[in-house]
Amino acid sequence: MREVTKDKIAVKIEPNHPITRDMIGFDVILDGEKISKINSNLGFSHKGIEKAGQDRYIGQYLPAIEKIDYFAPFFYSHAFLSALERLSEIELPLYAQYVRVLTMELNRITSHLSNLGRFMDVLNCRSAAFHFFNMQNEILNIFEKISGGRISCNYYVFGGVKNNICREILTEILNFTSKFKEKFKILQGFTKENPVFLDRTRNKGIIDTQNALEYSITGVNLRASGLNLDFRKEKPYLLYDKLEFHAPTVFEGDCYSRFALRLDEIKISVELVKQCLDWLLSNCEEKCNLEIKLSDICPKAGAAVSFTEGPRGLIMCHVVSDGGKKLKRVKWRTPSFYSIQILEKALIGLNLADFAVIFDSLDINSSEADR
Template sequence: MNAEAGNTVYSPAASEIAEALAERLGVAGLIPQPTADGITTLWVPREKLRTILHCLKHELLSPHVMLFDLTAIDERQRIHRQGLPDSDFTVIYHLLSFSRNEDIRLKVALRENDLLLPTVLDLWPSANWYEREAWDMFGIVFEGHPHLRRILMPPTWEGHPLRKDHYARATEKEPFTLPDERQDIEQNALRFVPEDWGMSRRSEESDFMFLNMGPNHPSVHGVFRIALQLDGEEIINALPDIGYHHRGAEKMGERQSWHTYIPYTDRVDYLGGSMNNLPYVLAVEKLAGIEVPPRAEVIRVMVAEFYRIASHLLFYGTYAQDIGQLSPIFYMFIDREQVFDILESISGARMHSSYFRIGGVAMDLPKGWDKRIREFLDRFPGRLDDYDKLVMRNGTIKRRTQGVGAYNTREAIDWGATGPGLRATGFGWDYRKARPYSGYQNFEFEIPIAQNGDCYDRCAVRVEEMRQSVRIIRQCLDNMPEGPYKAEHPLTTPPPRTRTLHDIETLIQHFLNVSWGPVIPAGEAAVTVEATKGLNAYYLTSDGNGMSYRTRIRTPSFPHLQMIPMMCNGMMVADLIAILASIDFVMADVDR
């Protein structure tokens, strides 16, 4: 079935999968849902959820092996729900199959007075944090979860912030005060009690030492804490504690117009710049049915790859610095500044350019745009060769990182690892190749892989990715199409200048599109890109007005930090520093 309603489409596979599950498991009542992204979406009965998930992961010929995302939505104020089951809250499981190269989205309808679901932690270890987040933000209780407590909000927080009845702005509350007795309560809530974290204070042979690493420590790359359980210097357990950087990016997405939210996306993985804009604007364009001109697509690819280089250079320098080699970061920052000079000349800004727009880019390339880029491309590969000698062939670096923090492909997939962290295990899966977007299918480049899945290989993959980015940018340089830099579509925001100053009607349209934002058709769409640190996705729900009803940001760093205990148990504290350096994360990408 391939019926269309507006800009929503039934996935051709939805009915087939529903019939196969019904035949194999005897599950009735699976309801397909059309979506703007065409991903197979099925509503499933709560009592059959685990049976269906187990079948999809273990019993199908080409299974859906990765829990890509788990989130929820408060449906109570949503208007456009025609044809969908009655639901106050909906929990959404997004699964990924590499062998099929397909996704499936399962939805479970819940009533407000019965927000209970079974945990799937035994199926995917990555579900631990996702389920805690769904409880923290929405109040969904996952029965059987061993540690269902706050993860992004402080332990003393009252309410569940992504519910529609939870306030969004400080001005909706009384002015903040902190009386002495309240301060004592807040201070006491931050005390580290090993038993609360599931840790024991002693074994039969020895008493354990507990060490707080962070939340302010140069090696944790942001406001992030790890509670270490140590036997001497050997790590027995390491529990990450996140949320110190949480600022409600998803809640903000439900209070900003579709257009004015774009700058907020820059600040999620703040090292990725406009790379963060891309999945967001692509998702809005799917909802609106906007086709982006070829020139805009190539410009987007070129800018995104420059931000990939900038992010990887910072990773490369801090990776060496964390292990004890101070010189490389100074050389690499010179190259990074040159990248930002190029981006500034194109967009007017450096780290946070917010250059991508709904329908294209903010402005066309300036005169002489190619000269500085060509100079950089001619010089940079030689610099990378020098860094190979300085870092990758350094004996101390090798001894500190080879065989440290290793995991295999199966473990990576179970924990939700993507990007270089997955490809370092020998699995050559890159979203730009597997599911090309923005015209990536028109570019020639290789997928760098390694074999050992350790700290060294995670760095080696990123180093080679920079060389491949140079190849892609050179092709953009040599094959930049002519034509418009933004689509001629009424929902493109803001409208092209040629349609802005023509007469009073076009000026009014510009004013309304910028100040109030375009009205995007009702529907749902998720778009994923191969971002600097792994797969980054925006899952947007429109209720047919000028703001998103639900903005879900699936970031790569969130599941990656969950892997820390698995990677470092039995290692030394110094090894943990190397492991953290090799993950390549920023806390804004984790906490949002």
């Protein structure tokens, strides 16, 4: 209370604060109860991933990538490996493509569920939070049976996947998708039909399309403002040009539309999972063991870029190599880095109580922003 200047209070939201529960610091200047200026301090979870890409062999680098964003490890593995595979002009076998799509869509479901569950905890509604977390837990158990790890699995390999998924695990995933419809009604009841939820999130943090494009925002945040941009359809990778799906758009651009859009995307991911399961259940005896020693992977000289649609936005991976065993330069473009910039703009004039709402609706992960 010693730094009150006229009517404004300067408050520091240090990292690991209960408001954000992430490793970002903010310097906030409050005017009464409203925020008048906000600056962010990044760098608390900077790991030097890009430098590590130059010092490690490629096989050693793969587990490190999965720690960039601990909720979406499959997406980052795929982004890196698809750039390398394009560079070396390798085509993936069909089985590996189906498995990659399956696991990536399951990962998208877990990421969206954890974001919504965390938000219900912010609102102090514990039973809703546990419904979301229990559903996420079933999928994490499935990941454990596939690869041995719940959150960071190290399952993708240069040229395919490590081992195949046996029939029992596929039937478990099928059970999950068949029970999904009733559980989804409960989840909708907690969010879309809950008047307190609507009251807390409607008409707050509105971002219009022009602003979003200038700040380079992609993914759910952009689709909630009205522009239908999905990089699975713009630059189709793996099998997305053959599978049928349709990502919806909403036109309001406030916090409620972002949360509602994430709920709808879970439904679409489940349909994609069902389509992959149809093919996999009939061809699940294929072998896909690749015998490449981890330290011998040696891509050709050149450079390549890969585009992946992650749960929070667009993930780009630039890879430059000179033909040796270590890469010359790896550059990651992560979506949370740009969401923080628009957070600073969208928060002016709102209370501290709305800070947590908007922060969670933009789906910011500090570990991803800092790399």
